[in-house]
Amino acid sequence: MPAVMAAAQRCSVVVDIGGLPIRLRCDDPAFIRQLNERYAGYVSSTNEANFDFKIELAPPNVESGDEDLSVTWDSGRWLMQRGDFRAEWDPSTFCGRVQQTTNPYSLDSVLRIVHTLLLARRGGFLVHASSAIRNGRAFLFSGVSGAGKTTIARLAPPDAALLTDEISYVTRQGDRYFATGTPFFGELARVGENLRAPIESVYLLAKGPENKIEPIVGADAVRGLLGNILFFARDPEFVKLVFDAAFDFVSRVQVRRLTFVPDARVWELIV
Amino acid sequence: MNAKRYLSRSAAIAARGLGNEMMVMSATNSTLFTLDEVATVIWEALDGATPLEEIVAKNICTQYEITPEVALKDAEVFVEQLAEHGLLLLSEQPNAQSTSAPRGNS
Numbered sequence: 612m613p614a615v616m617a618a619a620q621r622c623s624v625v626v627d628i629g630g631l632p633i634r635l636r637c638d639d640p641a642f643i644r645q646l647n648e649r650y651a652g653y654v655s656s657t658n659e660a661n662f663d664f665k666i667e668l669a670p671p672n673v674e675s676g677d678e679d680l681s682v683t684w685d686s687g688r689w690l691m692q693r694g695d696f697r698a699e700w701d702p703s704t705f706c707g708r709v710q711q712t713t714n715p716y717s718l719d720s721v722l723r724i725v726h727t728l729l730l731a732r733r734g735g736f737l738v739h740a741s742s743a744i745r746n747g748r749a750f751l752f753s754g755v756s757g758a759g760k761t762t763i764a765r766l767a768p769p770d771a772a773l774l775t776d777e778i779s780y781v782t783r784q785g786d787r788y789f790a791t792g793t794p795f796f797g798e799l800a801r802v803g804e805n806l807r808a809p810i811e812s813v814y815l816l817a818k819g820p821e822n823k824i825e826p827i828v829g830a831d832a833v834r835g836l837l838g839n840i841l842f843f844a845r846d847p848e849f850v851k852l853v854f855d856a857a858f859d860f861v862s863r864v865q866v867r868r869l870t871f872v873p874d875a876r877v878w879e880l881i882v
Numbered sequence: 883m884n885a886k887r888y889l890s891r892s893a894a895i896a897a898r899g900l901g902n903e904m905m906v907m908s909a910t911n912s913t914l915f916t917l918d919e920v921a922t923v924i925w926e927a928l929d930g931a932t933p934l935e936e937i938v939a940k941n942i943c944t945q946y947e948i949t950p951e952v953a954l955k956d957a958e959v960f961v962e963q964l965a966e967h968g969l970l971l972l973s974e975q976p977n978a979q980s981t982s983a984p985r986g987n988s
Contacts, residue, residue, distance in 0.1 A: 830900045830916060837905075842912035847894045850909040854896035 625655040626722070629780050629791045631729055633722070634660035639668055642713060649715045652805050653794050662725070664700070664707040666718065682724055682844040689844070691724050693717075700725060723778065723795060724843045731852040734783035734859065739839040740813070741797075742774040742790045743767050749790035749808040750881055751779050752869065753839045754816035759873065761798040763816065766875045775803040778841070781810070781860070788864055814869035814881075815839075822877050825868045832866035833857055885974045889961050890930030892969050897925075906969055913967065920946060921960055928970065930977030934961060 623636040624646045632655050637643055647654055678694035689707075691698040696717040700707030707725070711717040727737050740753035741760040745768075752763045764776035774780075774790055777797030782789050788810045792803035815827060815835045827835055837857050842850060871877040891897070894909040904917040904925050917925055920942060927937045934957055942953045964970040971977070 830903045830905060833900060833905060834914065834916065837907070837914055845910050845912075847896075847909035850907060850912060851896040854898065854907050858898055858900070 623658075624650070625658050625660045626650045626653050626794075627655040627660075628653055628722070628726060628793055629730070629735075629782055631662070631726065632657075632660040633662040633664060633725065634658075635664050635666055635718070637666040637668065639713075642666070642668060642715075645713075645715050646718070649719075650794050650802075652792075652802050662700075662705045662707070662729075664698075664709055664721075664725075666709045666711065669710060669712050680720070680843065682846075684844070684846045684849075689724075689728060691721060691843075693720065696721060698724075700728075702728075719795060723841065726780070727841055727843055727853075728849065730780075730782065731849050731856070734852075734856050735781050735788075736853050736856055736860075737841040738779050738781060738836070739777070739841065740779040741776040742779040742803075743771040744774065744790070744804075744806055744808040745771045745881060747808055748811035749774065750811055751781075751790060751813040752816055753779070753813055753836070755839065758816040759818055759871065760816065762873050763871070763877065764799055766873070766878060768875065768878050771878070771881075772804045772806050773799075773801070774806065776801070782807075783856070783859075786863060788860055810864050812865045812867055814867050817868060817870045818873065819870035820872065822871050822880055823869075824880055825870075827866045827868050832861045835866060835868075836861060886933040886935065887958075887961075888930055888933055888973045888976050889928045889965070890971045890973075890977050891925070891928055892971055895969050906964075908967055908969060910968055915964070915967070915969065920956075924957055924960065928961075930971075930973070934958065 621640045623634050624643050625632050625634045635646055680693045682691050689700045696711035698709040698721045709721050730736055738753055740751040741764040742749055742751045752760055754760055761776045764773055767773055774792040775795055776799035778793055778795040780791040780793045789807050790810050791807045792805045794802045895906055897906045902919040904922040906915045923941050924937060927941045938953045938957045943950050961970055965972045
């Protein structure tokens with residue numbers, strides 16, 4: 612039934628980030644086309660998905676408001692709400708619903724939240740960090756806004772595959788942690804490469820007069836990492852899962868401080 | 883005369899010791915607190931059934947060179963701060979339902 616398949620594809624797109632494919636359905640083919648463009652490189656060709664979200668678009672010109680983000684667990688569902696979207700997701704049915712404006716970046720926020728919830732159960736997390744793969748190993752560069760995440764990404768040499776300049780996707784497999792590319796970008800405005808590699812190091816970024824790397828251990832390492840992990844949900848079970856994941860991560864992956872001058876020579880240290 | 887105060891750890895936290903420190907995260911707003919060695923001793927002793935005065939006398943004054951008055955005053959400030967952030971539950975009665983809060987591995 613090729614005609615039926617074609618119609619289904621016009622009304623949905625499967626976005627596969629970190630091996631967790633999510634089908635996004637919407638009655639508006641133009642919005643689906645927008646999503647295909649926005650998530651290029653992460654659109655699954657198989658159309659198979661583990662999770663399903665129905666998107667309902669608000670009429671154009673609806674005020675989005677300035678509401679703070681809220682993520683709560685209520686009666687077996689996650690409720691996510693901000694000025695520009697309202698979403699719910701029932702993990703038991705793997706299905707969810709999003710009401711939003713036509714801005715695809717509203718959906719970006721929903722996807723980030725859903726992935727933090729999915730990853731927490733799997734020992735992973737999202738962290739404010741740019742990341743890249745070099746020589747088969749992934750390096751994360753973590754810090755708050757202005758710390759230099761995008762700068763480091765912009766300075767990356769040609770042999771480094773950029774995974775993101777904003778939000779790094781960390782998964783656990785056995786006793787190892789992996790970084791995976793994401794379509795979530797910052798100032799670089801470039802979708803990361805859809806690749807995956809074991810994490811060699813996390814660098815906590817600081818700008819300074821010279822390039823240097825210093826080890827960070829123990830509580831300082833945990834504090835540095837936890838300070839940059841994305842905690843959307845105000846839910847004790849979720850927070851405990853991610854908190855424990857951060858401790859486990861630090862026990863297995865090197866955390867270092869990277870003080871750097873913003874020029875390409877900093878990458879001579881990242882090998 | 884001040885009433886005795888009993889403290890228990892909130893269930894809405896994640897806590898884990900590392901070295902001599904205790905890291906405590908609020909589950910309601912993800913704020914992270916780091917407790918130093920002395921604060922960690924008090925934190926670990928909070929069971930909802932032992933008054934703060936007794937915890938200070940048994941766990942602090944016997945281990946550290948500090949007068950009971952100063953130690954208790956410091957401890958009161960500490961627990962009030964954590965209670966304000968919702969990490970501790972403060973009561974004037976022992977909490978019969980008290981359970982140990984999550985404590986991770988060191």
